[in-house]
Amino acid sequence: MSLLIRNGRVIDPSQNIDKVCDIYIDKGKIDKISKKIKTPSGKNVKEIDAKNMIVCPGFVDVHVHLREPGYEYKETIKTGCMSAAAGGFTSIVCMPNTNPINDNASVTEYILLKARTEGIVNVFPIGAITREEKGEALADIGEMYEAGCVGISDDGVPVTNSNLMRRAMEYVKPFGIPLIIHAEDKYLSSDGVMNEGVVSTKLGLKGIPGASEEVMIARDIILSEITGAHIHICHVSTAGSVRLIRDAKKRGVKITAEAAPHHFTLTDEAVVDYNTNAKMNPPLRTQKDVKAIIKALKDDTIDAIATDHAPHSQDEKNVEFDLAPFGIVGLETALPLSLKLVEGGILSVSDMIKKLTIKPSEIVNIGRGTLKPGAIADVTIFDPEKEHEVCPEKFLSKGTNTPFSGWKLKGVVHKTIVSGKVVYSKN
């Protein structure tokens, strides 16, 4: 079957396209983008009316926790993919901190098999840097690369041993995949549970200083300089981190960075009343940090928007703040929260789309995030003006752990198309 998407505002930053026109999709590939495409005769063509909608490459999220294998009660590859599709994401990159950890090719193959049979969007796994993410010995990086891993990361924990991190960079560089860095100095973050500042002081909660992130980013920039490895900094949360990354980019270091919607939307004030749905790592920071991240998105110091989608069960979250696990879901709120940057005049809608499509695709080099003729037809159609209320109970993710419950936001995904097939449709 072929698809003909009519009359949408087609925005594809990879080709500098922003115009109202049609897109013809045939055999799972983008065939043509132009005005008033004639319906091809003798073919089974499904037409989609995208009037007043934006049609763009399917979103790419380079930071998702799918929880399978091992934590299927939190999320499965199936539900995670459904959640992604509902959020307009056609490609998701999943972190290795499952059980078992994705530190060898058999786990990678399992994830890819599950994704092929049960997942409705593209899944690209990240392998661990170190065996069991213990920070002691290198994982089977080469074999995981061969099996399909698009990057390596010990996300959730840092590689504390600087020498091992250096070796990992040297080892991974020839494979051409990035080191994806969860920057945290565990000695500084200690047993902290939220941002260290006035709010943590009032609440009597142990603080995680911004310095714990910045110290590690500084270290890894220096290590990248001596190894030449591409490092990608996950979930940038502080003004200091932004400064370090901006400076490194200026000096030509091979560094990219992502920010999560919660980090450019909320501050640590959201934790007041011990709301465990505002507990994540890195934590929500201060207004000054939020401003710095927004500025960094604008000046391209931060390349991509990534959700750090981290589902947990309600029972796990409905406990004392210290006991609750870090993390919130993000796939189904990313678009409307990113659109707030457009509404606020910070990003053009095209720049926002760039940070959700071609930019993240380039970071992990997966060749998605574009509507170039011949490209695999991953397409997202959304209504940027339609308002809705965030209802976690209606999420397709198993996780309802979001601090945005009840928020009224603009931006609704209308259809998500993967390889020319509609995998999600707003009813």
Next chain:
Amino acid sequence: MAFNRKNILSLNELTQGEIETILDTAESMKEVSSRDVKKVPALKGITVVNLFLEPSTRTRSSFEIAEKRLSADVLNFSSSQSSIVKGESLVDTAKNLEAMGATIIVIRHSMSGAPFVLAREINSSVINAGDGSHEHPSQALIDLFTIRQIKGGIKGLNVLIVGDILNSRVARSDIFGFLKLGANVRIVGPGSIVPKYFEDLGVQIFYSLEESLVDVDVVIMLRVQAERKSLEFFPSLREYSKFYGLNKDKLKIAKKDVTVMHPGPINRGVELSSEIANDPKSVILDQVSNGIAIRMAMLYLVSTGDKH
């Protein structure tokens, strides 16, 4: 002044008026305690549960006496003895207690914010009897009550808190309480346990005990922890005591009628020299009756407060 709260979770969220209402109510409760028959039927038929998930004999017995003087039915649960608590989440425990008819739950917990989890999940009233390093409202109310008695008021007093501010729940409640009633609050201690963020709460920070004592009306001494983990914060108790231990000579820097208070069991010779600890002028041991009066007032007010 009306008191329209179902819970007392922190002094931070109480208004000046609400704090004064508690103190005034405690005055009448103190009168009850001076009678021959120390009992009023205010909480008759009401079940109060003391849920002490962190050991504390002093605070628990004080609440228990207060509850009994108000004729409440009292149930005690502690982490060690109760089967209801073992392996069960705090929320489940609370729901069970509510199902058993607990109208008021007095909770002590080792983690900050635990009383808020309870208050969110159940309809019973919740009183925070100390949570992690967050707050210890009843202790601060006792301090306020005692100082108000001694000095005739709180407004304008210079109050100094000495010691482990970072980890102390008493410090936080005292800071909020004294500030709300118009005192000037100073804190002093080693830089590592006197975080700069307190300045944003309206507190003046000192690192020299001598400098901080100038013109002080009230000194509140916090107990310092002698555990190994605290060695991250200062080198030794000996060195701590040298710089931050209070003795007669240093105390001379403060106002003549200075009052010294110590909310918990003290390390004699560390925070306080024995000569001060034994001085009848320092209000260290004699907070027991005020403690009962304050806790009676808290229990009474939440039981009459707005039930939404």
